[in-house]
Every structure is written in C-alpha cells, then in structure tokens.
Amino acid sequence: EKGGWSSFMRKEVSEQPEAVRNTLLGRVVDHQVVIPELADFGDEELRAVRRITVIACGTAAYAGMVAKYAIEQWARVPVEVELSHEFRYREPVLDADTLVVSISQSGETMDTLMAVKYAREMGARTISICNTQGATIPRESHAVVYTHAGPEVAVASTKAFVAQIAALYLFGLHLARVRGTLTAEQLAEQLAELQAVPEKLETVLGQAERVGELAHWMADTRSVLFLGRHVGYPIAMEGALKLKELAYIHAEGFAAGELKHGPIALIEPGQPVFVVVPSPRGSATLHPKVVSNIQEIRARGARVIAIAEAGDAAVLPFADEVLRIPLAAPLFEPLLAVVPLQIFAMELAQAKGLDVDQPRNLAKSVTVE
Numbered sequence: 016e017k018g019g020w021s022s023f024m025r026k027e028v029s030e031q032p033e034a035v036r037n038t039l040l041g042r043v044v045d046h047q048v049v050i051p052e053l054a055d056f057g058d059e060e061l062r063a064v065r066r067i068t069v070i071a072c073g074t075a076a077y078a079g080m081v082a083k084y085a086i087e088q089w090a091r092v093p094v095e096v097e098l099s100h101e102f103r104y105r106e107p108v109l110d111a112d113t114l115v116v117s118i119s120q121s122g123e124t125m126d127t128l129m130a131v132k133y134a135r136e137m138g139a140r141t142i143s144i145c146n147t148q149g150a151t152i153p154r155e156s157h158a159v160v161y162t163h164a165g166p167e168v169a170v171a172s173t174k175a176f177v178a179q180i181a182a183l184y185l186f187g188l189h190l191a192r193v194r195g196t197l198t199a200e201q202l203a204e205q206l207a208e209l210q211a212v213p214e215k216l217e218t219v220l221g222q223a224e225r226v227g228e229l230a231h232w233m234a235d236t237r238s239v240l241f242l243g244r245h246v247g248y249p250i251a252m253e254g255a256l257k258l259k260e261l262a263y264i265h266a267e268g269f270a271a272g273e274l275k276h277g278p279i280a281l282i283e284p285g286q287p288v289f290v291v292v293p294s295p296r297g298s299a300t301l302h303p304k305v306v307s308n309i310q311e312i313r314a315r316g317a318r319v320i321a322i323a324e325a326g327d328a329a330v331l332p333f334a335d336e337v338l339r340i341p342l343a344a345p346l347f348e349p350l351l352a353v354v355p356l357q358i359f360a361m362e363l364a365q366a367k368g369l370d371v372d373q374p375r376n377l378a379k380s381v382t383v384e
C-alpha cells in the first residue's frame with residue numbers, strides 16, 4: 016500500500032502535486048472558479064458576508080491562517096482564524112452576516128464538529144472544507160467544498176494541508192469575483208498561479224535528498240526554531256508542529272517581526288533556526304526585513320537554514336544552508352515552502368529511529384473533546 020515508499024508519510028508527501036491538481040480539477044473553467052457545491056450560497060448571500068471565522072485544529076488551522084492573508088487581500092472581507100476548542104467556549108460574536116468556514120481533513124475531529132454545531136445554533140452559515148466524503152462535519156454544515164487529496168494515512172498531515180490551501184484559495188477567488196474586488200484579469204492571474212503550483216511542487220520534491228542529509232546531520236538537535244513573516248508565519252508554525260509531532264523535538268514557530276520582542280533571547284551559539292524568506296520580487300518591503308533578521312540571529316551564533324526563492328542571492332552570505340523554492344507570487348509561496356519542512360521533520364524522525372506514520376500519543380482523528 017505504501018507503493019514502494021518507506022512510509023505512508025513519505026508517500027503522501029510525494030503525492031502533494033496530485034493532491035493540489037485533483038482539488039483544482041474541474042473547478043477552474045475559462046479563467047473562472049466554478050464550485051457547484053456552493054450552489055446554495057447565492058451571490059447575493061456571499062456579497063452580504065461581513066466577516067469570516069475559520070475554525071480548525073492543528074495543521075488545518077495553519078492552512079486557515081495562510082488563507083486569511085489571501086481571502087482578505089482578494090475579497091476584502093475580514094477573516095479571523097480560531098482553534099475550534101477555543102472558539103466554542105468564549106462566547107464568540109456571531110450573526111447571520113458571519114460565515115463560518117471549518118477545515119478538517121478527517122471531518123470527524125470532535126472539537127471542530129462541536130464548534131460547527133455551536134456556530135449553527137448561533138445562526139451562522141457554515142461551509143466545511145473536508146477531505147473525507149460524507150464525514151460528520153460536512154453533514155453538519157450548510158455546504159462542503161471537498162479537498163481531493165485522497166486518503167491520508169500518516170498521522171501528521173501533509174497532502175491534506177496543501178489541498179486545504181488550494182480549496183480555500185478557490186473559495187477566496189470565487190468570493191472576490193462575486194464581490195467584485197478583483198478584476199477579471201487579476202482573477203485570471205491568480206488562477207494561473209494556483210494552477211502552476213503542482214508542477215512547482217514537483218520541483219521542490221526533487222530536493223528531498225538534500226533536506227534528508229540536513230536532517231541526518233541535525234539528528235542530535237534538542238530544539239529548533241522557525242521564523243516566517245506574512246504567509247511564511249503560519250508555515251513557520253507548521254514546520255515546528257511537524258517537528259514536535261514526528262521527531263519529539265522542542266520546536267517553536269515565530270513571526271519574524273516578533274523576534275526582537277522576545278524570541279531573540281533564545282538564540283545562543285549553535286541554535287538551528289529555519290527561516291522562511293519572502294520573495295525579493297514579490298515582497299520587496301518584507302524581504303530585506305527578514306534578511307536583516309537572519310543577520311541578527313547569525314551574529315548571535317544561530318545556524319541558519321533559509322528557505323528562499325531560487326536566485327535570491329541576498330541570503331547567501333548569512334545562511335549556513337539554503338533550500339530553494341521555485342518563483343511564485345507571494346501568496347503561493349507557502350504551498351512550496353512547507354514541503355522542505357515536512358521532509359526535514361520526517362527525515363529527522365527516521366534518523367532517530369522513530370515511527371513517522373504513528374507518532375507516540377497521537378491519533379489521526381481525535382473524536383473526543
């Protein structure tokens with residue numbers, strides 16, 4: 016069943032181009048998004064949405080955080096992302112103008128299910144992003160947009176994550192068209208970027224071996240930090256989550272801008288830090304700021320592993336290692352930058368002799384609150 020791969024996780028990591036391709040399949044027609052599943056949500060209703068609340072747990076919540084940047088930029092609707100278990104117990108402000116979007120690979124996560132039910136009781140309309148046909152959360156929601164990542168067996172989520180971002184991006188672009196916040200030309204541009212992701216994912220996967228060498232070299236590491244900014248921030252947190260889940264190593268993801276407000280105190284000689292570097296072309300303002308963060312931590316002895324766009328030479332003098340991702344518009348970088356982090360965590364766990372498919376204490380779908 017592993018199709019010749021060493022683990023389900025390795026197989027699922029390699030299936031990411033397909034997961035995105037299948038999630039987009041049939042949903043982009045003539046440079047337009049077509050989501051028949053949302054038929055019940057008429058254009059009028061989508062125009063009336065004042066606020067979107069995304070609820071999810073774990074990796075799915077990080078997919079939601081990535082999508083927040085895109086949906087706000089494209090559709091100009093405020094988006095908040097909340098952990099399902101926090102959402103439900105804090106008397107959230109919900110009304111008929113709030114759209115609640117839940118994200119769950121399994122569609123069975125109890126925390127998220129209870130949050131969806133609660134949102135419905137409070138009068139909100141609900142859409143579920145789910146990878147499992149006929150699961151409970153989609154059945155409890157007003158509509159479902161399925162991700163077509165195929166069954167995910169490994170506990171740590173990989174291909175479902177990229178498929179979730181792809182589905183949320185489709186939804187965001189649909190919303191932008193309905194609300195008239197993007198021109199037809201801008202829409203077509205973003206859709207072309209989205210459709211180019213699978214091929215770029217193939218390129219990133221081609222570097223798996225190099226990431227593996229890096230992981231073996233770091234097998235004794237006790238703590239790893241991850242920095243990112245803008246859409247790179249949730250990716251930093253996802254990289255840290257993967258490392259905790261799989262390799263049982265203490266890991267934290269930070270917003271790079273927050274470094275000077277605390278985390279820089281953690282930097283001591285030899286501390287490995289992954290930095291997700293925004294594109295110098297796409298993020299001309301943020302790129303130099305992140306490069307200067309790298310200089311700051313390097314000056315304090317950090318070992319810097321930069322994940323940077325192909326051709327970005329500014330990181331070279333300061334990074335100990337550079338992992339390259341293909342050129343993409345800023346909002347599409349997370350879909351690529353996450354891959355080396357997944358592979359790193361998996362390889363490090365393997366180097367420690369751990370079971371990457373079934374990490375200790377974790378379950379694929381947590382059906383208790």
Ligand code: BG6
Pocket residue numbers: 072073074075118119120121122123124127170171172377378379380381
């Ligand atoms: C956790 C899994 O318990 O549940 C994570 O270990 C997953 O990998 C999270 O991201 C949410 O699961 P789901 O099925 O709701 O996406």
